[in-house]
Amino acid sequence: MADNLLEVKNLITSFKTDGGWLRAVDEISFSVPRGKTVGIVGESGCGKSVTAMSIVQLLPQPMGQVLGGEVILNGQDLIKLSTGEMRKIRGIDIGVIFQEPMTALNPCHRIGKQISEVFLLHTKISKQDAWQASIDILKKVKIPAPELRVGEYPHQLSGGMRQRVVIAMALACKPDLLIADEPTTALDVTVQSQILDLISDLQEEMGMSVILITHDLGVIAQSCDEVVVMYAGRIVEKTTAESLFKEPLHAYTKGLLSSMPRLDTPRKSELKTIPGNVASIHDFVQGCRFCQRLGVPVSELTQKPEYREVSPNHWVETCPQCYKP
Amino acid sequence: MSDNLLEISNLKMHFPIMGGVMLRQKGAVKAVDDVSLFIKHGETLGLVGESGCGKSTLGKCAVRLHAPTSGTINFDGQDISRAGAKTLRSTRQDLQMIFQDPAESLDPRLSVRAIIEEAFAIHKMGTRSERNQWIAELLDRVGLPKKAIDKFSFEFSGGQRQRIGIARAIALKPKLIVADEPVSALDVSVQSQVLNLMLELQRDMGLSYLFIAHDLAVVKHISDRVAVMYLGKIVEVADADTIYKDPKHAYTKALLSAIPEPDPSLKNNRVTLDGEIPSPINPPKGSAFGHRIEHKRYDETIGMDLSLVEIEKDHWVAADPCCLSDEDYKKCLTLS
Numbered sequence A: 001m002a003d004n005l006l007e008v009k010n011l012i013t014s015f016k017t018d019g020g021w022l023r024a025v026d027e028i029s030f031s032v033p034r035g036k037t038v039g040i041v042g043e044s045g046c047g048k049s050v051t052a053m054s055i056v057q058l059l060p061q062p063m064g065q066v067l068g069g070e071v072i073l074n075g076q077d078l079i080k081l082s083t084g085e086m087r088k089i090r091g092i093d094i095g096v097i098f099q100e101p102m103t104a105l106n107p108c109h110r111i112g113k114q115i116s117e118v119f120l121l122h123t124k125i126s127k128q129d130a131w132q133a134s135i136d137i138l139k140k141v142k143i144p145a146p147e148l149r150v151g152e153y154p155h156q157l158s159g160g161m162r163q164r165v166v167i168a169m170a171l172a173c174k175p176d177l178l179i180a181d182e183p184t185t186a187l188d189v190t191v192q193s194q195i196l197d198l199i200s201d202l203q204e205e206m207g208m209s210v211i212l213i214t215h216d217l218g219v220i221a222q223s224c225d226e227v228v229v230m231y232a233g234r235i236v237e238k239t240t241a242e243s244l245f246k247e248p249l250h251a252y253t254k255g256l257l258s259s260m261p262r263l264d265t266p267r268k269s270e271l272k273t274i275p276g277n278v279a280s281i282h283d284f285v286q287g288c289r290f291c292q293r294l295g296v297p298v299s300e301l302t303q304k305p306e307y308r309e310v311s312p313n314h315w316v317e318t319c320p321q322c323y324k325p
Numbered sequence B: 001m002s003d004n005l006l007e008i009s010n011l012k013m014h015f016p017i018m019g020g021v022m023l024r025q026k027g028a029v030k031a032v033d034d035v036s037l038f039i040k041h042g043e044t045l046g047l048v049g050e051s052g053c054g055k056s057t058l059g060k061c062a063v064r065l066h067a068p069t070s071g072t073i074n075f076d077g078q079d080i081s082r083a084g085a086k087t088l089r090s091t092r093q094d095l096q097m098i099f100q101d102p103a104e105s106l107d108p109r110l111s112v113r114a115i116i117e118e119a120f121a122i123h124k125m126g127t128r129s130e131r132n133q134w135i136a137e138l139l140d141r142v143g144l145p146k147k148a149i150d151k152f153s154f155e156f157s158g159g160q161r162q163r164i165g166i167a168r169a170i171a172l173k174p175k176l177i178v179a180d181e182p183v184s185a186l187d188v189s190v191q192s193q194v195l196n197l198m199l200e201l202q203r204d205m206g207l208s209y210l211f212i213a214h215d216l217a218v219v220k221h222i223s224d225r226v227a228v229m230y231l232g233k234i235v236e237v238a239d240a241d242t243i244y245k246d247p248k249h250a251y252t253k254a255l256l257s258a259i260p261e262p263d264p265s266l267k268n269n270r271v272t273l274d275g276e277i278p279s280p281i282n283p284p285k286g287s288a289f290g291h292r293i294e295h296k297r298y299d300e301t302i303g304m305d306l307s308l309v310e311i312e313k314d315h316w317v318a319a320d321p322c323c324l325s326d327e328d329y330k331k332c333l334t335l336s
Helices: A048-056 A083-092 A111-122 A127-140 A159-171 A189-206 A217-223 A241-246 A251-258 A289-293 B055-062 B085-091 B112-122 B128-141 B146-150 B158-170 B188-205 B216-222 B240-245 B250-258 B288-292 B326-335
Strands: A004-017 A020-033 A037-041 A064-073 A094-097 A177-181 A209-214 A226-231 A234-240 A307-311 A314-317 B004-019 B024-040 B044-048 B070-075 B095-098 B176-180 B208-212 B225-230 B233-239 B308-312 B315-318
Touching: A004 A048, A004 A209, A020 A037, A020 A048, A020 A064, A020 A209, A020 A226, A020 A234, A037 A048, A037 A217, A048 A064, A048 A083, A048 A094, A048 A177, A048 A209, A083 A094, A083 A111, A094 A159, A111 A127, A111 A159, A127 A159, A159 A189, A177 A189, A189 A209, A189 A217, A189 B250, A209 A217, A217 A241, A226 A241, A226 A251, A234 A241, A234 A251, A251 B188, B004 B055, B004 B208, B024 B055, B024 B208, B024 B233, B044 B055, B044 B216, B055 B095, B055 B176, B055 B208, B095 B158, B112 B128, B112 B146, B112 B158, B128 B146, B128 B158, B158 B188, B188 B208, B188 B216, B208 B216, B216 B240, B225 B240, B225 B250, B233 B240, B233 B250, B308 B326
Parallel strands: A037 A209, A037 A226, A094 A177, A177 A209, B044 B208, B044 B225, B095 B176, B176 B208
Antiparallel strands: A004 A020, A004 A064, A226 A234, A234 A314, A307 A314, B004 B024, B004 B070, B225 B233, B233 B315, B308 B315
């Protein structure tokens, strides 16, 4: 389909451990329309980052492997590409922003050198021009005095500034797709809103698609068009941001939404909770994993619930306990 | 006895910066700069602010993990700001702390039993069997299974670890618990479990909390009153509902509007704040927030007294012409 930039079909990603292969991502499918923002939300360990890393193939080697499915970007299956071909895709077609800006930057090199590297690798450009291009891109991500900042080291910048530099690097070659893995988790709320605004401004300007991974439903509501809710390696619900908050269908989504304290919940009232904890990846059942958390006996959870479109553009994992139309 | 359990007045915590050839002091990080606040019996005071504003330092001063540079800390009728180790030991029966990262604040080489028993051992309370009984009761109280007692902290999930941290903090039946970002490392669904537990314990044991966090929705939920901190100073204190409904200070307003509300229909009515919190080593001479927003009246505030004024009943705000509406500022002037 032409209006989808990226299509992920039945993606399976596993990690090799002493106990055999463990499926961190278990047959998930979703698509990213052109120019739109798709949010992936879920608790820690639900596989949201692994999904992103499978798309760009930056899984830890040799333990992490994509064992099945397709990742189609602009009609090309990324899983089938060689390492060298994939290297050209990253940076040019897909840009990635990682969570912790301090670890994403090399502390030993100047900002300018790190951004120039992207230009030097992917375009035929002289060092001087690359340096100049770095200044331009820093200006674009609204770093004050980019001519000075370009010669500084990461430790001289604040957290928000560092994240801007990481964004600048990701956007240097004007990618079609930007993957932002928890871009604001390490930042303060005020800086978070600056960074989210910046991403959406640049998105509009450059017409790219964004995959925004976060655990914060507030961030999802403010900046995403579509939302994928993941639980224990699977997608339990996928729909537009409006309908997710207005009419969540899966019990997990409902639980997640109602367990957040909001500014308008009565003070000191008891919050709704989701009982139990996410099962460990070693114990994942074939059947509905949210039922597993709620204490349904494992022996009953043998059938994988069907993931289907229950109303236009609203996909749900239709476990009879968790989805009651 | 007054009804204030904790009273902090004019507290300053300056960390010296040493440098030069002779390693003399060449400056100071003014992490907490002239802060006064109080907490009543059974009350929760929420403390919010951006990272680096000094909220954790203030919390640590309150339990005397830091010795403050100046000012007094009156806890339960006793000034502990200069107290020695012996006095502190007995005071800390009533004054406990819950830390942010339960993975780092629990000793990985101690079993849950040993972690909690330490509290009783230090205060020489109970016999072995009594202690075991107490620990079992505590675990039950915080919702951990009985068999947890002989496990190690790394065998638990984040939420359960935080429960161990809470069990340790309530072991000696304290009066005040300073909770420094107790839920920010947890997932949403687990976060609400821990918040419910903290509320329940407060109801049952009559605890007071100093609840430090950067998540304003969480703070509002658990607090009776909220104090907003900016660059080592408190800029606004009020009842939790009031501060969210009728914030006076520009920084409080900006902070509130930066919270992403989980409702897509509320998109785009945010005030985005430019810039970042300045360094507490060389804070602006006048209004710190006025400097950040480059307010036209900033120059006036240099050398001005920007201390808190009670603008409405129980609603205190810094009398700062850059950060208040003209009307509110005039009111402050007449009141002070």
